[in-house]
Amino acid sequence: MISPIPMPDFPVQIIRKLNHAGFEAYAVGGCVRDVLLGKMPLDWDITTSALPQEVCRVFSDYRVIETGIRHGTVTVVLNRQAAEITTYRVDGGYADSRHPDNVTFTPSLIEDLKRRDFTVNAMVWHPDTGITDQVGGIDDLNNRVLRCVGDPDRRFSEDALRILRALRFSSVYDLKLELSTDAALRRCREGLKHISAERIQSELFRLICGDHADRVLTDYPEVFAVILPETEDDINVKGITFTVNALQKAPPILPCRLAILLGRCPDQAETVLRRLKADNETIATVTALLQASALPLSPDSIILTHALHNLGEERLRLLLAVKQAESPNQTDWEAINKALNRLLQGNPCYSTAQLQIGGKELLSLGFRGPAVGKGLNELLQQVMDGKIPNDAAILQEVAATLPKE
Ligand code: ATP
């Protein structure tokens, strides 16, 4: 059953201000859905009878960003929170499976609700009248059902991004697709080829971090084959069972989930992530995790020090989470995590920057050119292997025995 949280002040202030100026206004879409599900929304959408210029006038004392004004959207910033205020509208034809060819403003709230993708996203809320639900969104939310507003084939052909939005909502909120929505989604899947990489990325990344990503990946292999052809063999064949089991066990941290998903095609992981226009940090982390997948791991402090050297603390913790999800019973992961915490408390030395000797000292000992770097590395290896302590005097002594050119 749904258990709503109280609507915060922020959307109420915006709605009241528009009402005082003589316009209709409601919170709409995802924020209403999230409040009904007891979750604090990440962003606020307001739908209003006011035209964009009228919205700008009502909020002339506020920071107003006119980015989406052609489609009727104005962003208003209040106390560092932002709301997207969109004029009631109907969308024209969709020649490109993504963008409406034109949008027309309408004075009718109902018309505006009909253009929205799913019933759970087509409810409005007002501080005086509460929820208005013209499409059965509350029942669907209660029954954990995701259903298109209107004819599903038409809605998915108009805008194929809705296919991935549907699977994202299914994964994140544990909604099952209503039968005709499900069938149409599968039929229209090729439309995803017309959707920009950035939009696919944003939906896919949220989908795989959902609590029910395992079910969605298992149930819709033909859809993932369109956007992730590289993993197709595995998504369609046995490998998927291993992948989805591990996905479900891994924490909902993007690089962990991606490393598991792309662990089926590690050689192509970077290509896939670049195609999806993932950010450089995500690409670097995921590829580092995949490259380190064969790294020996045990509670032994020398092994762990080398792992820290290879990956750094943050990535090592991610790798441990991935490995634990992939093979929960093969290793005593708790012992490894405890040993790592203990090791880190003692400030271990695992990079040349932490050595109690630096390049300058080696130069003054007569080291030249590449021998400086090589010398520091050799000293670091000896410290990490526990052969010598990280002590300035001892490091100087050992350095004196190393090749200087
Ligand atoms: P979230 O904010 O969690 O990503 P959301 O449903 O709020 O989910 P937004 O992109 O914020 O997604 O969109 C707000 C609302 O606009 C949606 O709830 C829906 O009513 C409508 N909407 C968004 N994208 C589409 C779309 N592609 N087709 C039809 N309606 C859409």
Ligand code: MG
């Ligand atoms: Mg939203």
